Amino acid sequence: MTRTDARGTIMIADFDFGDVDIERAIVEGAGFELLAAQCKSEDEVIEKGRDVDGLLTQYARVGARAIDAFTRCRVIARYGTGVDTVDVDAATRRGIQVTNAPNEWCAEEVADHAVALWLAAARKICAYDRATRRGVWQWQSGRPIRRLRGQVFGLLSFGAIAQLVAERAAAFGVEVWAHDPFVDESEMRSRQVRPVSFDELVEGADYLVIQAPLTPETHHAFDRATLRRMKPDAILINTGRGPIVEDGALYEALTEGWIAGAALDDLEEEPAKQRDWRPLNPLFGRPDVIVTPHAAYYSEEAVTMVRRIAAEEAVRVLTGQGARSPVNDVTAALFRNPG
Numbered sequence: 001m002t003r004t005d006a007r008g009t010i011m012i013a014d015f016d017f018g019d020v021d022i023e024r025a026i027v028e029g030a031g032f033e034l035l036a037a038q039c040k041s042e043d044e045v046i047e048k049g050r051d052v053d054g055l056l057t058q059y060a061r062v063g064a065r066a067i068d069a070f071t072r073c074r075v076i077a078r079y080g081t082g083v084d085t086v087d088v089d090a091a092t093r094r095g096i097q098v099t100n101a102p103n104e105w106c107a108e109e110v111a112d113h114a115v116a117l118w119l120a121a122a123r124k125i126c127a128y129d130r131a132t133r134r135g136v137w138q139w140q141s142g143r144p145i146r147r148l149r150g151q152v153f154g155l156l157s158f159g160a161i162a163q164l165v166a167e168r169a170a171a172f173g174v175e176v177w178a179h180d181p182f183v184d185e186s187e188m189r190s191r192q193v194r195p196v197s198f199d200e201l202v203e204g205a206d207y208l209v210i211q212a213p214l215t216p217e218t219h220h221a222f223d224r225a226t227l228r229r230m231k232p233d234a235i236l237i238n239t240g241r242g243p244i245v246e247d248g249a250l251y252e253a254l255t256e257g258w259i260a261g262a263a264l265d266d267l268e269e270e271p272a273k274q275r276d277w278r279p280l281n282p283l284f285g286r287p288d289v290i291v292t293p294h295a296a297y298y299s300e301e302a303v304t305m306v307r308r309i310a311a312e313e314a315v316r317v318l319t320g321q322g323a324r325s326p327v328n329d330v331t332a333a334l335f336r337n338p339g
Contacts, residue, residue, distance in 0.1 A: 040274060054074060058078075061085050075318060081100050095330045099325050101325060112168070115168045144233075151175070152207070155177065167191075218241075239266075245268065254289065255286075262289050267281060309325070
């Protein structure tokens with residue numbers, strides 16, 4: 001199919017799936033041309049995507065500069081649920097539909113990963129593994145370890161994924177607390193979860209799992225001031241967005257003994273968004289930190305699903321069917337700018 005034969009062009013701004021076969025089948029099957037790029041900056045998004053009709057993006061930043069530079073783009077489809085990498089307000093002003101994938105595509109995987117990080121950190125699995133590989137066969141190499149039953153397991157957020165985490169954690173005999181100003185307290189109590197304030201959560205949790213979205217309010221919610229208020233034997237687990245935790249503050253908290261450990265599925269710097277990233281973050285040098293590469297969502301089934309969702313959403317919008325998972329309402333903008 002040549003460019004002149006196609007109904008339009010859909011570009012994948014960036015991807016780390018190894019191929020774009022799933023997307024190509026959907027996009028070209030609907031009569032569009034597919035372009036696959038690996039943009040690591042907004043300038044590259046502008047350079048390669050200025051004249052495309054639709055955009056799929058995984059990590060690439062699609063900010064106001066890019067959106068204002070687009071000449072014909074009508075849809076930006078995110079590979080995933082969070083849309084903090086897209087300037088949704090700018091897209092709305094231009095009448096560009098932004099879509100995402102509902103949490104269901106990876107909810108089970110993220111919940112499993114959160115619990116796995118918690119147990120690995122609490123039971124010192126990585127410390128034991130490193131010690132035995134060095135020839136140290138002693139239970140003391142993980143000391144101290146506390147019994148899980150009876151401890152306070154805290155959740156920042158009580159959305160769909162956090163609820164799955166709570167169900168899993170409860171089986172270990174912990175007392176589950178949660179803070180989420182957008183969820184009715186009666187809903188939490190009906191699930192045997194104690195609703196608490198943010199201050200109570202920070203100061204009372206023995207294990208604290210962050211599963212909140214990245215917003216201006218949650219950005220650096222765990223800074224030096226917050227981390228100093230946690231229990232000295234507390235463990236922080238982040239399966240939400242990296243910038244909710246200030247990396248420098250966390251390093252200081254661990255170095256100074258304000259908290260006992262951390263398990264992170266993302267870093268503040270988000271390595272996947274950088275072209276020449278190197279593991280220079282000082283958190284990598286700490287034995288009391290576990291880091292996974294923003295992989296909580298991953299299973300073969302989940303990745304296949306999210307790729308299909310993003311491609312299908314772009315095609316649906318461009319063929320006038322409407323998005324199944326719209327992030328913004330472009331009706332008013334389209335009314336102001338018909339045609």
